Amino acid sequence: MSLLQVKNLVVEFAHRHGTLRALDDISFDIAPGEILGVVGESGAGKSMTGAAIIGLIEPPGRIASGQILLEGERIDQLGFEQMRHIRGRRIGAIFQDPLTSLNPLYTIGQQLIETIRAHLPLSHAQARERAVSLLSDTGISAAAQRMAHYPHQFSGGMRQRVVIALALAAEPKLIVADEPTTALDVSIQAQIITLLKTLCRQHGAAVMLITHDMGVIAETCDRVAVMYAGRIAEIGPVHEVINHPAHPYTAGLMAAIPDITQDREHLNQIDGAMPRLNAIPTGCAFHPRCPHTFAKCKSERPDLMDAGATRSACWLHDTLRDRPERSGALSSTD
């Protein structure tokens, strides 16, 4: 059974000029122990999806329809107090900037012990012991001494290790990691990604890894969901999505990323920019930028449909229609 199921999730922001849809009919699930990557450009709705799952959508945003099920139980309608027991205990969270997710006025030890005791029935001494072992698991040397340090005494990479320890403190089944390495240098990023992957495997936690870096996704995830303008454009096993993208947006995105292993004279570019939420095109939101657009794309919105090994929201993969000749195969590497 899936650990997390998201069904037809819609998140709306009421605004005096009308309602903006930040997430429009999103469905996916995460299996226990699986790492699902969520990738997309700024404003695609990646972080909003994460926020909806951990129940941290700020008003005026609200879940307008759809369901979120954690281990078969609905969590999207829970009250603030009930959600507080799930957050941390069953769903952990890691955010982009480790400095803002730690309280500068408390030592690392106090924050870890507080988190552990809030969720687990442990004495102060037991919680402390657990905190020290968590910290040393994340590769912080002299963990017992560092418990007495404040966040500003740690470097960026070390802080993110502390945040990972905090997220794992109550052994949650799912961790939502929103851009956990974006604020870090590449050499530190590699360390943190490896750590996150190893620790989650050890603790049996599934991860929803939100990032804009396709390289991180390729190296870490089992499956990946590509988001565009508040919808999932394509979802499938990470190798398939990267090497054989089915959706024109995914293909364009892959070809736009400069590759360290090969020289290319000209990068493929997707002209234009992602639409604003108040001006989402009719039909497929990607159609004004898509090289394969035909009439149906402009009028009808595609839902996710089977496209080889992945599922893609694109009329090109509609088996019921007479397909026009595709102008050139979609490919990622040329």
Place this chain on the structure above:
Amino acid sequence: MTLVQAHDLAITFDVSPPWLNRVLERQPRTLLHAVDGVSFEIEKGKTLALVGESGCGKSTLAKLLVGLYQPSRGYLKFDGLDAHATFKSPAGLQLRSRIQMIFQDPYASLNPRWTVLDIVGEPLIEHGLVTEPPALKTCVGTLLTSVGLNPLDMTKYPHQFSGGQRQRISIARALATQPEFLVCDEPTSALDVSVQAQVLNIMKDLQRKLGLTYLFISHNLAVVRHVSDQVGVMYLGRLVELADKQVLFAQPRHPYTRMLIDAIPKMHDTGRARTPVRGEVPNPLNPPPGCAFHPRCPHASERCRSERPQLLTLQGVQIACHAVEEGRI
């Protein structure tokens, strides 16, 4: 032809506590060597890329090159002129028009209360290239067209544009004085990948068309591989390796370069476990003795811990590493 020649450029910032504290606490002055003896040459029409992690002095070096900082040692020769001496003389204005800069954050580098016409037109007026308003409009229109924007956009304000479009406005402003040398400080790191591709393509096209010379600063090696001819790798204010792009990516020599290249997640060879390098960049106020990289280096020897390696030319590549010099790696 060599257009830009930096020789032993260095800048030191005094970050000491206030005088009274120093006297009472008997502390010496604290000096931060942000850039410490960097030398390179850039051929006309070519691109030198500088890479390194945060705090390695890339951006400080960029500001040195455009004259926003005075070097505390060394000199910069631009087309045979001593640039920093010229900046102070009456001929400085003319030299400034030949060296322009593109900044990292297109949200911070454009004045939000100016229209695009004011922003792009400012260097034209400042350098006295255009004085009549109609001519200014034509000129700005041409510049906007050259970076793929609509000339009608010139009446708009920066907030009406997306990040990629703003960065194009920055490029148009930098091109206004018809410079020969552009210093680009992380021009695409604030942008999304599809937009980054648009901006990089424009920069490459403009280079081909106008024969521009770039100094391109980035922390993204994949972007660097795409735009550069030569690559310099910086660590704690010094160049550790300087080589042609092909050579550097085919055969990285310096352990730090190898580590940087290895640390980048590869797209097409998924699932491979990497061995991440341990440790972090040391505090530049208190750099380690000898080679600054030795605490993180798997090949460090006794000599690396005590003696600072010089940038030497070994097998056609400039490299500062004892292990490479001794043939250990």
